[in-house]
Amino acid sequence: MTHQTITEPEVPGLVTVEPVSSLSDIPEHSWDDVADPRDMFQSRAWLRTLERSGDAPVTYLIARQPGHPRILGALPLYDSLPSRGDYLYWPELHFQDLLHAAGADGRLGLLAGSRAGFGTRLIVDRTLPGPARAAVLDALRDAARAVAADRGLPYTFFLFLDASAWRDLAPVVRDGDHHRLASVAQTELELPGDDFEDYLATLPRNTRTSVRREVGVFARDCATETVPLREAIATVAPMIVNVRARHGMAYGVDTVARRLSAYASALGDASAMAVLCRVRGRTAGAGVMCRWHDRLYVTDFGRLDDEAPDPFVYFNAAIYEPVRHAYATGLSSVVTGAGAELGKARRGSAVLPLVHLAWATAGGHPERRADTAPAENRKEHWRRLRGAHPRYFHPVWDELL
Template structure:
């Protein structure tokens, strides 16, 4: 229990199941499936990265009014969360002194999605100060020196900005989220609304897939029997990923397979391949639904044919069709592969980290080094020279949509190399 000076107090709970009944459903965004209770319950059953989870429950006059999820990393591997250039520089240190690359961290927000504080109303500064103080107190008790509010959009960060700044946090640019608005329920109308070159590229990739008669994409509501085949394809993608803060496991996927709101967009190859059985799973995109929103949560690919068959693009096109068929107004995708997603018409949703360290010297080092390093990594990931604004916008509709046509050729080459 963390008492406040006013009507507020904070409790630390260790499971989403300990929250008051119905509170999560009342506070969580109805159109963001990543914030559904089953996703957090699945995280708690699995071993995808953190050693444990906690939830700060804010009460006002005894009534629960806000929830902040936390992930506890006693020994987060630093070289798993930096870019490829930094990973190469750290390789000698990893060989000689691997313990120096272990960073005890408390992550505030969502491990897998956009960060936010669940609250019916934005918290006032008194409530924000109490929540920030409770997070720092838990970090001290658990000996987690670094505290990170991860991937918060400007409007969600705004009510906490003053308490965070007062507590010594600094802001650093995060990778943006990707969101595709679906103003129509017709996939052909969606394609027709794209600019000329992205439209031609999309139709070419659809023809490329159709030219391989053995490939079929199916949407499955029940897919637990495919779990042993999902993980190897997912690991192929993760082996090529720049950052691996979380790596999904069988327990997490099994929990989501049991969720009625999940669907698997699965690609099968019915054609004979040397050493392979017929009807082989060669790609998938795990999709979640809630209210008016959809999310393409995680992807898996067989890289032996991913490029030749344009698997990545066609799985995403199938997810767009599925979201339209479900009456969704938007679909979000992961924080990766920005050039093909912007070419699909996705807007980039600006996000920020707020970070500090419990000790002054490491805090000063982080404040000096991390913001420019993360800004450079963001620019490299986007394939664009521009940088985000120095402060996050409080505008709830804040978006920035870089022009994918300016770097279309370079983006296509980068995607092709990744698929190989």
């Protein structure tokens, strides 16, 4: 157990961090009091489902004041399993320079966070003032380093941190740590007004004309059906694998099916759905949608890996149909996910940066200087893209570029 002093009057005294092996040991109301209610991937239901799936061993670090039941912050720590080739949860893939510097072929560290894949946010009491939050995170950091050191691992990794989480973690970043921009960005679409026409009205005239054409051509050749995700996993998982393979990502159907099953189990049929796009009666593409409170997450897209016609299936399955569904169910925004950022931005989404972070275990990080070229190349990529399309990029990019 580690300790960190908080001097803020709102949270006097020490912060202790206790490792627990299961959320079944944490009362639901205690977890929900600290988790962001708008973030599906922080919810106890989501994390407990992952835990029960046994996909990766997990330890939860729970920060409290001594003798107080209130949770101030929490940090799930997962074993990284690189042999599965899943880029969402494989830290070493995003830090190849550290892997090469260490001269290792296996794991470099633990994976911290919710294993959500995109837009990772921190589980920390948002009512605490900044210095108090930093003290809680510092205590969690010390505990994570102790767990990593005990397992002989040089790093603890966060993947796909959003800008808010990165700002919160910046005060506890130290010498030996590494961070870099992700190669993908989060995209989110706030929904104006009451229906799809209100969404269209926010787009520039040329884009609005293009969207109407994409919707019209799609409707002429395709039909859509929204079904509970649970009923469509066997159909959707191979199509997601096909799309990932086109982009050089080594996925297995079983890996994707397990993740989709976790969505369905955690959220239920009313909130974990698949949009099936049928071209002349055959399912040619699909989008996966997860509802959580007033947000709709588009988590995956898949399509057939053949020469089937593709009359704008992607944008209809990943944007237009989810937007229609969100309006119909009274939601405020659609999280359109990562990848294809420019296409999503042209259709109204904000492009928000994501950051990867490696916390060094004390005395455990490789001494040989790592190659920083890949990280600099990634940053230059985003500079060029923002320079060509400044209107799509939020000012939060300034602090990272």
